[in-house]
Amino acid sequence: MPPLIDGPPRGQRDLEELADAAEGRRLVAQVFPDIAQAGPVDRRTLLQLVAASLAALGMAGCDDSRDGSGHAPLLSQPRRTPGLAPGEPVVFATTLELDGYGRGVLATAVDGRAIRIDGNPLHPASLGAADVFAQAEILALYDPDRSHGPVEKGEPRNPAQAQAELARWREALLAASGRGTALLVEPSASPTLRRLLASLRLASPEIALYAHAPLVGDQAARGAERAFGRAADIVCDLAHADVVLAVGGDLFGTGPGHLRHAMDWSARRRAAERPLPRLFCVETAPSLAGARADRRIALRPSGIAPFLGAVFSGLDGQGSPDAHPAAVAMAEALRQAGPAGLVTVGPEQPPEIHALAHAINLRLGAFGRTVRAIAPVLSRDLGSIAALAEAIAAGRVSRLAILGGNPAYDAPADLEFVALLRRVPETLHLGLARDETAALCRWHLPAAHPLESFGDSRAFDGTISFRQPAVRRDGFRLSAEEVLGAFLGDGFGERERLAATWRSAWGDDSPQRFEAALAAGVVEGSAAEPVKVTLSPDWDRQDKAPAPGEVDIVFAPDPCLHDGRYANSGWLQELPKPLTKQVWGNAALIGPDTAKKLGLERGDHIEVGLAGRVLRCPVWPLRGHAEGALTLPLGYGRRAAGRVGTGIGFDAFRIRGSQDPWISAGTLSKAAGRDELTTTQHHASMEGRQIVRTVDDRDADLQDRPPEASLYPAWPPGRHAWGMAIDLDACIGCNACVIACQSENNIPVVGPEEAARGREMHWLRVDGYEVGDPSAPATAFQPVPCMHCENAPCEVVCPVNATVHSSEGLNDMVYNRCIGTRTCSNNCPYKVRRFNFSNPRSGPYATPEEAHNPQVTVRSRGVMEKCTFCVQRIAAARIAARMEDRPIRDGEITTACASVCPTRAIVFGDLADAESAVSRARGSGRNYALLGELNTRPRTTYLARVVPGGDGP
Structure with a gap:
């Protein structure tokens, strides 16, 4: 044929x-x-x-889109996604809550999978930055230990049975007007959730509503009522502050506005003429703000009230001769700053400290410039968990619905909430996983993740932001709003329920305003208006110090696990804590002299006594910690966290009471036994080398020598020369860049055993070194990625040419050539290369495949890994510029670490462009090369930290 x-x-x-x-x-x-x-x-x-x-x-x-809303359908099959090619990223503006306050973020999804979280530049709480907790929500979304269906008494049930149970709850609420029914929610600034709770009260007038979150207290609210005679929230504006005194807390590390505070302070220093603005910290345990402060005073909690009282008296020149010398000097600095001065107080401080700070700010005239008061953002009309415990003990609760949170783990120990929960006949729990509380409830319903649901929230300044799903839900999962809607029988879908809230609030039935706010993630111009406050006539400063106990015990959120909700996140368990660099565990922090008196060394066990309760835990003597005090981090010791977090560390909630949940007087003694605590940095000494450099703020220039002649031939200039500059004066050591790099580049988690062997895989680390006065040193943080050396010592020793130099100056790794000799790592003076000893795709610590960035290969075991300057982003920008027939613009390429940095300490760009931001940064007199004497000529350089050189407190 x-x-x-x-x-x-x-x-x-x-x-x-x-x-x-x-x-x-x-x-x-x-x-x-x-x-x-x-x-x-x-x-x-x-x-x-x-x-x-x-x-x-x-x-x-092949665009068969039928959706006229402008939103791409959320499908998991890329071939069926209308209007999108496979692999094309889609960005959703949404909101994530932490401790009730909203943080605007951008969630990037590829082929129906969310792979990255960045800050929303339009949101006042982030301005484009993102902290470690927001980024870790990717792992929480794809956690293999998440609940996959409803459970009754430990037995799986189908969605229809769960819906029938919700209908029975609704019938019981209507039949008895809510009598005997209690509802426990997490504190939230969501207007929609607040509207639904108000509607539930109207429909069932006798229902009892309570709120609980372990890190949300009322000290600040009570302090405002004492000072002003009314409830108010305080919003700080560090962008206009010349002198800031931070008392307790962590201005840059915790609280609903910490990202904004760090960004404003860094921008203020960057824009200010000499002399630079000053930051003073008075605290018990070292913090990120304390590490960045120009002057830091370590005091046990019982000494903070007299110190701040001396500052208040010193404003009028009435300082006591017995006052702390630094208090007198700080009072003078604040007095000279006047309205540009500011005093902030941490949430753990008692109400009288908050009231005293308000009085100082009013005396300075700071209200209206560096601080303003607004109506409370969080609702204060719900009962406390202590009131709920009392109602259960009195037999007034026969039905209890717990919508979010984990009170069986984190409720105050003196309430004995676990025993009380067992006494309630009908219990229902809504949560992401079958945690400690779910195990005690009759019904457990799987909760929808915030990246899977619609909703709203308010930021620390009252700004309204919307939440929308970035991925489609997998199976039967409900949000708290949906459960409340089922109790009310409103019949709305999630999106319609959210829209109904704002149609009513705006008095506008047209969808355009709602759609615009949903797309932007923020309602423009919705920040709360300031309220006028004056000092109450019967205000009493009460600066008399409480009688100190044998040891002052301070409870604090863990910088990696927060209150324990992130215990099952391998990213955060393996993230080094900013000041101790400890991973996979926690330890009680204590002053070196106190430890020496008790004969304690790192890892030794101690017994902590508080109100008859005893906790046994390892100790970590930390330089800079106040003597006579002990800091207990919260969030560890989970009993049902999942395969990653269960059984890691000790549970400080076991001795935390309801009367003094933050600061208490207790006892301390040495106990038998010790633990080997794992850390990624074993000392903070620079061994005489100029690793972190400082300059005087009166003459911020380094006399750095030019590069020496080299035997290496110069690389021919290419079209681009990618480089990075890191400003050590801006870096606060928050670790956001580390998690961003891990999320972007599919960096595996190795687990506690491998981490103890020094086999962590982070491509970017943040080292901490002591700088300044040896008697009272400050901590300087230094992010260290691959230097991408022009004279790269790693390249010449590779026997298979697996590490090569690109024409644009990148030090590339060819993974399928690498045979694992590790000679490149031995020859790297910066120790930024990581050898993959284990298989990252298997084992309990493996990152779920859904969370992987599809633009970056997942490496096999036995190869070297390192920072690539996010080469995949460079390639994407190159393709976009080529398709549009234009050059790559400056700032168009932002590495993952630079994109989330709250202080904009990291700048990336093209050194071949003399006008680029990175070229201007490298032209600064503060610019220097790390270990420049080795003549490796790194493409990554640093700007020296600026320290005060003149007279001052």
Whole structure:
């Protein structure tokens, strides 16, 4: 039989004719200039390019979208996603809550999977930055230990049975007007949730509503009522502050506005003329703000009230001769600053300290410039968990619904909430996982993750932001709003329920305003208006110090696990704590002299006594910690966290009471036994080397010597020369860059055993060193990625040429060439290369595949890994610029670490462009190369930290 087609198909013959023609080669030079400049284009390459272009054009034409809302459908099958090509990122503006306050974020999804969290530049709480907790929500979303269905008495149930149970609850609420029913929610600034609770009260007037979150207290609210005679929240504006005194807490590390505070303070220092603004900290345990402070005073909690009282008296020149010398000097600095002065107080401080700070700010005239008062953002009309415990003990609760939270783990120990919960006949729990509370409830319903649901919230300044799903829900999961809607029988869907809130609030039925706010993630102009406050006439400063106990015990949120909700996140368990660099565990922090008196060394066990309760835990003597005090981090010791977090560390909630939940007087003694605590940095000494450099703020220039001559031949200049500059004066050591790098580049978690062997895999680490006065040193943080050296010592020793230099200056790794000799790591003076000893795709610590960035390969075991300057982002920008026939713009490429940094300490760009931001940064007099004496000529350089050199407190 003759062939049906004589020769190649017509389409193939057309391509071959085009490849042989001069016109075809001209088109390649026009569309693909980089390829054409590399040399003559052969026939095979041209055929590949044209075929790929036709395939892409075909996919672009397959747009069967029927959705007129402007939102891409959330489908998990990329081939069926209307209007999107597979692998094309989609960004959703949404909101994540922490301790009730909203933080605006951008969730990037690829093929229906959320892979990255960045800050929303339009949201006042983030301004484009993101902390470690927001980024770790990706792992929480894809946690394999999440609940996959409803459970009754430990037995799986189907969604229909769960819906029937919710209907029975609704019937019981209507039949008895809510009598005997209690509802426990997490504190939230959500207007929609607040509206639903108000509607539930109207429908069932006798229902009892309570709120609980272990890190949300009322000390600040009571302090405002004492000072002003009314409830108010305080919003600080560090962008206009010349002198800031931070008392307790962590201005840059905790609280609903910490990202904004860090960003404003850094911008203020960057824009200020000399002399620079001053930051003073008075605290018990070292914090990120204390590490960054120009002057830090370590005091046990019982000494803070007299110190701040001396500052208050010193404003009028009435300082006591017995006052702390630093208090007198700080009072003078604040007095000279006047309205540009500011005093902030941590949430753990008692109400009288908050009231005293308000009085100082009023005396300075700071209200209206560096601080303002607004109506409370969080609702204060719900009962406390102590009131709920009392109602259960009195037999007034026969039904209890717990919507979010984990009170069986984190409720105050003196309430004995676990025993009380067992006494309630009908209990229902809504949560992401079957945690300690779920195990005690009759019904457990799986909760929808915030990245899977609609909702709203308010920021620390009252700004309204919306929440929308970035992925489609997998299976039966409910949000708290949906459960309340089921109790009310409102019949709305999630989106309609949210829209109904704002149609009523705005008095506007048109959808355009709602759609615009949903797309932006923020309601423009919705920040709370300031309220006028004056000092109450019967205000009493009460600065008399409480009688100190044997030891002052301070409870604090853990910088990695917060209140324990992130215990099952391998990213955060393996994230080094900013000041101790401890991983996979916690320890009680104590002053060195106190430890020496008790004969304690790192890892030794201690017994802590508080109101008859005893806790046994390891201790960590920490330089800079106040003597006579002990800090207990919360969030560890989980009993049902999941395969990653269960059984890690000790549970400080076991002795935390309800009367003094933050600061208490207790006892301390040495106990038998010790633990080997794992840390990623074993000392903070620079061993005489100029690793972290400082300059005087009166003359902020380094006399750095130019690079020496080299035996290496110079790399020929390319079209681009990518480089990075890191400002040590801006870095606060928050670790946001570390998690961003891990999320972006699919960096594996190795687990506690491998971490103890020093085999952590982070491509970016943040080292901490002591600088300044040896008697009272400050801590300087230094992020250390790959330096991308021009004279890279790693490249010349690789026996298989697996680490090579690109034409644009990147030190690249070819993973499939690497045979694991590790000679490159031995030859790297910066120790930024990591060897993958284990299989990252298996084991209990493996990152779920859904959380992987599809643009970055997942490496196999036995290869070297390191920072690549996010080469995948460089490639994406190059393609976009080529398609638009333009050069790559400065700032168009932002590495993952730079994009989330709250202080904008990291700048990335093209050094071949003399006007680029990175070139301007490297032109600063503070610029220097790390270990520049080795003449490796790194593409990553640093700007020295600025320290006060003149007279001052």
